[in-house]
Amino acid sequence: MNDSQWLIEFDASKAKFQWFFLQYGFDAEWKRLEEARSKNQVKKMLDLMNFVWCELPDNIFNIKMNPTGWSEFISLLEN
Numbered sequence: 767m768n769d770s771q772w773l774i775e776f777d778a779s780k781a782k783f784q785w786f787f788l789q790y791g792f793d794a795e796w797k798r799l800e801e802a803r804s805k806n807q808v809k810k811m812l813d814l815m816n817f818v819w820c821e822l823p824d825n826i827f828n829i830k831m832n833p834t835g836w837s838e839f840i841s842l843l844e845n
Contacts, residue, residue, distance in 0.1 A: 785834070819839070
């Protein structure tokens with residue numbers, strides 16, 4: 767997937783996973799993610815998303831529990 771396609775996927779799915787950024791205290795990261803999106807900085811966006819992925823509680827954010835937006839979030843990280 768190229769950067770343009772990735773950004774389209776991000777835009778289509780971000781509303782589904784924004785909640786866990788805000789609920790788990792990653793407000794600043796969400797703001798930086800939106801800023802990077804406005805500048806089409808995919809690498810910076812992925813870096814921020816990977817950071818948050820590593821910090822979220824494993825017992826909730828996993829394939830088995832699959833909270834709302836998790837599949838979309840992981841899909842973006844894997845592409």
